[in-house]
Amino acid sequence: MATTEPRVALDFRFEVEVDDPDLKHHLDTLFASLPAAHPEVGLHRYTIHRVPAAGEAWDVLSGGTHIDRYPTVAGAVGYVLWDLNTQAIRSARHDVVVHAGAVSRDGRGLLMPAPADSGKSTLVTTLVRSGWAYLTDEAAAIDPMTGIVRPYPKAIHLDHGTWRLFPDLSPPAEHRARRFVRGRWCVAPAQLDADISAPVPLALVVFPRYRSGVGLRMEQLSPAHGFTSLVANCFRSARHGRTGLQQLADRLAPARFWTLDFDAAESACRAIAELFHDLAPITRKDHLS
């Protein structure tokens, strides 16, 4: 058995024990952008191991508890990545965690909250490839006391419908990691040559929605409507209560809110870049003073 490098996903510290060196290499590659965790401090351990004498079957354990037996290693890996993401979101107790993609440029953050299948990961991938720094493609953790969003640079998940946009990100057919992936590509940030963003204040919030044939439609929202839409995309928003959400509203006061309906990622990202460029600069000193 071998164990991946200990990592921290938001505030969740973990490692994965596997009995396949190729799988360890694959997971270490996916997790490489997450901060390293101290190996001796409270790590949660996942285990993926092949079941002897059971044909092609893989057991998954989480914290020593048997979770399930999967007929493929891809299924076992898929569960671990899903649970890891869930635990990471739960771990950020003091943050408001928004279901959103996020990137940054010049020390200012762009948040794209949206439900699944709205195009978050597609936009994040496109923006990162054009030079934006990567924060997350799934869960943006915002400190309500400061309005600062911190990075959760997990591997970007690209669903089948987006593969044609990024053919170069396809795992090669002969690649040994191919058997660990099913149904979606997991793209390590390093594969995009992505810079990982430092924690940044939010300057722009765009609510993307992919709609075939719509072209490009944008509409600015009032701060109240924008904030309401943001909260609608929060994980467990009720947990923060009035005080936490009021603090968040106050800290997001400099941010601008837009809706974005699009059918082409390139033109959507150009429009976002123009919006971002037109914003008044917010210095970090201003934000925290």
Add this chain to the structure above:
Amino acid sequence: MTARPGTPELIDRDAPIPQRHPAIAGIDVDGERVLLDERNGRCHVLNPSANLIWSCLGTVGTVADLIDDLAGACGAPVETVSADVRRALADFAENRLLDDGRTRPPRRPRSHGSDGPRYREEPPTACMQIVDELGWGGAVSIDLPTGLRLGIRSESSATEEAVRAIFAPVVVDDPDRFEPNLSVRLEAGSGSGVQQLHTVYNSCSLAVRTRHHGRALRSLALQAWSFVEAEDPEGPVLQTTALERDGQIVLAPRRARAEIAMLEPRLRRAGIAVVDAPMLRLEQTDGVRVVVPATPFAPDDDFDAVADLGVERPQPSPGRYEVIGRLLVATEHHSDRVALVAGGVADLANRHHLGSGRALEAASALAGVPTSFSPTWLPRVIVESALELFD
């Protein structure tokens, strides 16, 4: 939330003005009111007229009184206001924002009969948790004249003794309960020559941060007394952050106190004191005035001597002060009168003890005060906006 088409006739004009559901909280976003349903985390945006109507819910009177008072305050025909009120109330009811009388009972009901003490619950919010984690030692319960019982916690036994001394006449033995409403830290000297800052928290909001022991204790006394002021059934009482110079007052949002406290030295250099009293009675005779209260709780600490040395601004003495300006944190497109009046009603701490007419009258007077807008909560911008009002 916008009113639905049609005018429901389900609202009885003679019915009492509905109460808000206790799980609904107002959040200010750039001068607009968003309602947060704490049961499920959902938010609702109110349009300006719905916001004004919402701000009046819970005041004393009937729906008919509310309609008449709103028509008077807005200068609008009664028929128009009546339709707006009926639509808004129907919308609130449909979204389960009103107290239908079936809400859960308070977690800690009156424990000693109908005249026994009441307690103020502090919700376990993330920000309260942060203050909780600062580390606290002793605790004191006090019984206010209104029957409200408060918990005051402190970081050390020495501070607890100081708290007991201030509140000696109203300290009660209350071993079965401790829920902190106020928290005070009086820092001992570090021995390094660096003067520590004493802090007082009301719930998880910073009430004062000062280098002066006596001011921290006075502020604590004023915070406690503000709970009495908030239940005054007579005149409107404003929850606010007030700045004073030469007997004149500028009012800022209550929530801006922490931001203003950060730049208090700059205000002090401009001759401005941050008033420690968090609630001020509002008077509308002879212009708009506020009354800085006196409390029966007096710390035995000569803060005035420190103020006289010029290292601290003296606090304004109890009495009446002219209001020369009002600072709001919002962009100026929220400067329309309806929004200003709605905000004014929302700022009244004792709204539930007043009729809608008196609440709207007070808020209308406030709306007539020269107003400056700070577009952000950045302390620097807030303070600069306040200074403009004085100048």
